[in-house]
Amino acid sequence: MLEKRLVVDSVRHLNARCFVVAFRSGEVAAAARAGQFLMVSVTDAIDPLLRRPMAFCELLGPVTARTGFSILVERTGRGTTLMSRLQPETELEVLAPLGTAFRPPSDAEDQCCLVMGGVGSAPFPLLAGDLIAAGHDVTAFIGGRTADHLLCADDLDRLGARVVLATDDGSAGHHGLVTEPLQHHLDEATGGVTVYSCGPTPMMRAVDDIARARGLPHQVSLEAPMACGIGVCLSCVVPVQEADGGWSYQRICREGPVFDADSLIWEHPDA
C-alpha cells in the first residue's frame, strides 16, 4: 500500500452529477488491479478529514509504462461535491491500492458478463480491458434510471466489450431492469460464463439469484461507508457464510470489496 500526495491531471464532467478525475502516478497505476480502490482526500485542505473510497476506473498510458489512473465519481454528499470542484494541478492525499481485486475466470474459455448499475460501472473499464486482453468474450450489461444514468458505455465499447443497455424509463436500450437482458443472454449462451456485478444491492442480489440458479461463478464488488479503508475501524463489515455453516463478519475494505457472491449473506442473520 502506498501513501502518496498525487497531482490531479484533469477533471472531465460527464453530466450534472458524474465526473472523471485523472491522477498522475505511474507508481500507483502499476500497482493497481481491477476491483481495488483508493482512499482519496477530497480537497487539499484538512476538512473534511476523512478520505473517500473510490474504485480504480482506468489505468492511463501504455501497459508497460503507466502514467496514471482515473476514477469515476458521482456527486452524492459533501465530499464528492467538493471533489466536483477540483482543478487540474491540485494535490490530494491518496492511500492505494486497497482491498481485493476481481479474479479472472477459472476457465480460460469462459465468456464474461459484467453487470453494472449507476456508478457501479466505475471498476468495469479496467476489468473489461484485462479480460479482453486475456482473450475472453465480454458482454457489459449497463443499467440506469434514465439514459443519463448509464455510465462507461463508450469506454466499454472502445475496449471491445459488447454493450447492452437497460433503463427504467426506456430512454435508452431495453425498457426495464438490466437483469432482463442478462437472463435472456444467459438462456442463449453456450459454454461457460463467469459473472461480475457492481451496483445497487437489489441489482447485485438479483444477479446473484440468476447466477446461482444456473450454477455460474459470480463475483460482486460491495460498498459500505468507510472511515479508515485499511481494516482498523470496522465501519465496513458484512456477514459472510462460514464453511461450518455458521457466519462471521468480514471487512469490505480488507477481505473485499470483491467477494464471491455465494459467500455473502444478503439478509443479516440477526435481522
Ligand SMILES: Cc1cc2nc3c(=O)[nH]c(=O)nc-3n(C[C@H](O)[C@H](O)[C@H](O)COP(=O)(O)OP(=O)(O)OC[C@H]3O[C@@H](n4cnc5c(N)ncnc54)[C@H](O)[C@@H]3O)c2cc1C
Ligand atoms: C470500495 C468502494 C469503492 C467505491 N467506488 C466509488 C466510485 O468509483 N465512484 C463513486 O462515485 N463512489 C464510489 N464509492 C462510494 C463513495 O465512496 C461514496 O459515495 C462517497 O464516499 C460519499 O462521500 P460524500 O462525502 O460525498 O457523501 P457523504 O454521505 O456526505 O459521506 C459521509 C461519509 O460517509 C462515507 N460514505 C457515504 N456513503 C458511502 C458509500 N456508499 N460508500 C462508502 N463510503 C460512504 C464517506 O466516505 C464519508 O466518510 C465507493 C465506495 C466503496 C466502499
Ligand code: FES
Ligand atoms: S473502513 Fe475501517 S475497517 Fe473497513
